Amino acid sequence: MSLLETLNDDIKVAMKSKDKEALAILRMIKTSIQNEQINKGEDLSPDEELTLVSREMKQRKESLSEFEKAGRSDLVEQASFGISIVARYLPEQLSDEELKSIITEAIASVDATSMKDFGKVMGVVMPKTKGKADGQKINALVKELIS
Template identity: 65%
Template sequence: MSLLTTLNDDIKTAMKAKDKETLSVLRMLKTAIQNEQIKAGRDLNGEEELTVLSREMKQRRDSLAEFEKAGRDDLADKAKIEITIVEKYMPEQLSEEEIRQIVQAAIDQTGASSAKEFGKVMGAVMPKVKGKAVGNQVNAIVKELLQEN
């Protein structure tokens, strides 16, 4: 079952439950996926849908950080709710230890030995953790492990 079908079913459920916040977020996700389908001129595969979801999640996390920095608790609370809803459609997130193992394997595979080869390692790691880890966390772990080598 595609993500779009799941979203449509969940939209119907949210409408029946009169859950306006969930309904709003689900409609935004559906629209984002449909816009990507229009751009591509075809239905999206699972990986492409995951890319769209990851982008939506990143936008909400960035917004949350900005709202908290500006002291806008009302908007920050709304962003937290949206993040919780989007998380339901994301794959299970990797633990820090799992990310470290993937990063270390990428360092070994690429033969990276200094921080200058950061891009090479990130290029090897990101496809493996796509949608399963926050980029900032992966970035920090790569920097840390490259400094240790």
């Protein structure tokens, strides 16, 4: 079952249960995927769908951070709910230990010895962790492990 089919089924469930907040978020995700399909002119691969869902998650996390800084507890609650909905469509997130293992392997494979090799390491790590870990977290761990 493709992501769009799953979203359509979940939208129907949200409509039947009159869950307006979840319905709005699901529709935004669906619209994002459909817009990308229109721009591309063909169906998206599962990897491309994952990229779009990851982008939605990143936007919501950034919004949550901004709302917390501004002290807007009402919007923090909404953003947190949105994150929980979007998380359903992402693969299970990697633990810190799993991430460190992947990063350590990448460092060894490119013979990284200093921060000059940061880009090479990230180039190896990011495809392996796509959608399974936050980019900022990966960035921080790579910097920590290289130095």
